[in-house]
Amino acid sequence: MTRQIAVVAFAQSDHRRTTDELSEVEMLMPVLHEVLARTGLRTADIGFTCSGSSDYLAGRAFSFTMTLDGVGAWPPISESHVEMDGAFALYEAWSKLLTGDADTALVYAYGKSSPGSLRDVLTRQLDPYYLAPLWPDSVALAALQAQALIDAGDTDESALAAIGARSRAAATANPHAQLRGPVPQGDHLVRPLRTGDCPPIGDGAAAVILAAGDRARQLCARPAWIRGLDHRIEPHSLGARDLTDSPSARLAAERAGAFERPVETAELHAPFSSQEVVLRKALRLGGEVVVNPSGGALAANPVMAAGLIRIGEAAARIHRGACDRALAHATSGPCLQQNLVAVLEGDAR
């Protein structure tokens, strides 16, 4: 019998365009304190710690060592770090708990996009020989994908605008979101994408606590059980992919058991409105599914934390009884190259 692991607590910062007055550690510390307080655990009680962040955002090598100081790793802790979104750190922590080596895990992620030019920084993620020298930025690549969708008849500019509007309207109920309420659709940033189709650039942090079996029930009145968790990657070259589809998201969802029964809620990490179209199709989400009640990445997209926040938001809805079965998704790489899907459930009420 496989161990059952649950998300038992979630906390996030207020996501903001700039946090000049805060270091990464200062941005993260209140979030760590909050997530620990929700469970009454202290750092020393945690069995395994795993984080996700990027040196390229921080602008220095080994940037994660600074935030480890914020965790308070003394006496020494069992700890690891991925240079990926925190959702993948959660995957590593989940696998650790499945082995039985630990009963609780702290997962955190953070990113400050404000010190640099994010569109330029993300070009450094591309094939260094054939693509990066051209500096195609993240918005331009997403626009290629959006145009492919329009050409395929999957969407049009007004449908895309409606996705942005719906997301920011939903975010009015989310005090942590960066963009809330009506936001002008604006001019084309890179045709066919308008500013309203693009995520806000900002800084933020998030943290989650995982626990196994009875420990989860002790720490949380209604744990969000991870029924399935899987992630898959696609070819890097955009020319080798059908940008209107996401076979990796679909395969991850299938492996995570998402198609076994319908979900009520889906938190999708779709930084661009057009990417929600791709993901809804790949994940077979019908009109009856509540998509991104938090506002999603179009309302707040702190790079490296935004995927973990999707899992945290989905879990929080289960914690408070607003949902029984939810899908959470995280992505990485240009045009949804890599995708992670989690299926979360609450105990029957």
Next chain:
Amino acid sequence: MSKEPVAVVGIGQSKHAAARRDVSLAGLVREAARRAVDDAELSWADIDAVVIGKAPDFFEGVMMPELYLADALGAVGKPVLRVHTAGSVGGSTALVAANLVAARLHGTVLTVAFEKQSESNAMWGLSLPIPFQQPLLAGAGGFFAPHVRAYMRRSGAPDTVGALVAHKDRRNALKNPYAHLHEHDITLEKVMAAPMLWDPVRYSETCPSSDGACAMVLTDRAGAARAPRPPAWLLGGAMRSEPTLFAGKDFVSPRAGRDCAADVYRQAGITDPRRDIDAVEMYVPFSWYEPMWLENLGFAEEGEGWKLTEAGVTALDGDLPVNMSGGVLSTNPIGASGMLRFAEAALQVRGQAGEHQVPRARKVLGHAYGGGSQFFAMWLVGAEPPER
């Protein structure tokens, strides 16, 4: 539920060199990965997931390069995880991969670690700019030299011990065809005559900057049963971290290192490491770290590690050989350096270490560390499967 036993059934590494201008980043990782998959007599289709590790992305100037490397590693349609835990990353990466098998999430996992340091200047890459650090240090040696000095003072070790380690490791490297440095004319006199770089660390006692990659195929019990060559079995593995700087930190023998070793020994049922473990491949980027880690890992009492080195115990024909491959002192692609230690330990218990094979090596420890002596990753592998 007990954990699935984990076996190493394929090991590969690139030829390491100061600059591998003949290969791209993808070519470098594929060279090692291909050799590991071939060693296991598997094909790319047999690999269920890939776990890749490397040190800071700035070393090559590619942010999250695993995205671009997915194709070269045969990972399309599969899960890819990218680990970064500073210098210990090669070890941590292998442990993350082992966990996927132990948790029964995947049957067969490819794990890869690399660094292509010729793409930039690693010494300055390791010297953080203002405002992150005072402009006092040049490279990792500037950070570690005072801790070596503290060890010398604390233990009363004679000045010559560091040179003995460097001489031994560089001579061991002559038996390892993949090693970066092959100094055929090396003598102890030459080691001692080298210029002082970071007092007390001489140029001859410091690691090179290398391009290189290492890969392993890890699999479950069923996979091990199908393996064409004897597997190495994971008997214990652990990671420990502590902060970089704090009042009371013991830089000479960090508690995270001691705790990590104790965890591994507990898992593997090791009560007396000096007696129960046949050889050690440890992360020694500066010669003096051999006696320091011998103590930290419990092979010698505090202040006594240098005596093992001086007496030849750690030589290839000694009774506790250390760094049979030539170690980090002979090959240092930082992101891969930890995995090279883990892989050498596995090669030894499989009896596949060639000219640097230790006879009858049944249990061998692989060790990695990173950051400011704060991140530790270790595994103990054996020729026999775990008893549980």
